[in-house]
Amino acid sequence: MNRPATAAAAGAGRRKPWQRRLAIGAGIFASLCILGVLAMVLTLAYEWGQPAADAEGRACCWEENATPEWTAGVLGLRVPETATDRRAGLHSNVQYDAVLLTFTVSTAEADRFLQPLLREGAQMARNRHPEEPGYTRSDGFTHLGLPEPETFTEGMRITSVCPHEAKTPESDALGLCANIHAHEFQPGTTRVYIWAGSDAPLQKPPT
Numbered sequence: 001m002n003r004p005a006t007a008a009a010a011g012a013g014r015r016k017p018w019q020r021r022l023a024i025g026a027g028i029f030a031s032l033c034i035l036g037v038l039a040m041v042l043t044l045a046y047e048w049g050q051p052a053a054d055a056e057g058r059a060c061c062w063e064e065n066a067t068p069e070w071t072a073g074v075l076g077l078r079v080p081e082t083a084t085d086r087r088a089g090l091h092s093n094v095q096y097d098a099v100l101l102t103f104t105v106s107t108a109e110a111d112r113f114l115q116p117l118l119r120e121g122a123q124m125a126r127n128r129h130p131e132e133p134g135y136t137r138s139d140g141f142t143h144l145g146l147p148e149p150e151t152f153t154e155g156m157r158i159t160s161v162c163p164h165e166a167k168t169p170e171s172d173a174l175g176l177c178a179n180i181h182a183h184e185f186q187p188g189t190t191r192v193y194i195w196a197g198s199d200a201p202l203q204k205p206p207t
Helices: 003-013 017-059 068-075 107-117 169-173
Strands: 084-092 097-106 156-161 178-186 189-198
Touching: 068 084, 068 097, 097 107, 107 169, 107 178, 107 189
Parallel strands: none
Antiparallel strands: 084 097, 097 189, 156 178, 178 189
C-alpha cells in the first residue's frame, strides 16, 4: 500500500535536467553577487583610507630644522641676498635623501644666479611634458606649501646640473647633482626651485 507514495516521493526528490541547470545557474549568480558586493566594499575601504595614507606619506620623513641657510650650505650655493620667500626641506628615506630649496628673485637676478651653474653653451629647456594640476610627490615642494614646478608650462625653464660641469667657482662649489626649475610667474619675477638627491645619507641639520 505504501509503494505508490514512496515512488511519488522518490520522483519528487529527483530533479529534471532543466531544474538542475536552473539551480546551478542560480547558485553561480548568487556567488557572483556576493563577490561583487565584497569587491565594492574593499574598493570603498581602500578609497576612504587613501587620503589619510597619502597625507601620512607626505608628512613622513621630513627634518624639522632644515632652514634655507642650512640647505643652501648643503647644496654649496649662495642664495642671492635679494631673495624673498625662502623655503627649504630635507626628506630622508631608506633609498635616498632629498634636499629642496626655493626662493623668489627678479628674473635678472635669477639668470645671474643660474648661468654660472650651466655648462658652456647650455640653455634651460621648456617644460613640454607637464604633470597634471594637483600632482604631488612625497619628497616634493608640496610639503613647502607650493605647487610642484613640474605642473607649470608658461614661464617655466628647467635644467639639471652636477658639480664641476661648468668651469666656474659656483659649479665647483655645488655639492650635489640638482634639478632646477625657474618659473617666471609674473613679468620680471621668478621663483627658483632646486631639488637634489643623494644616495648617501646626508648630515642632518642641527637641532
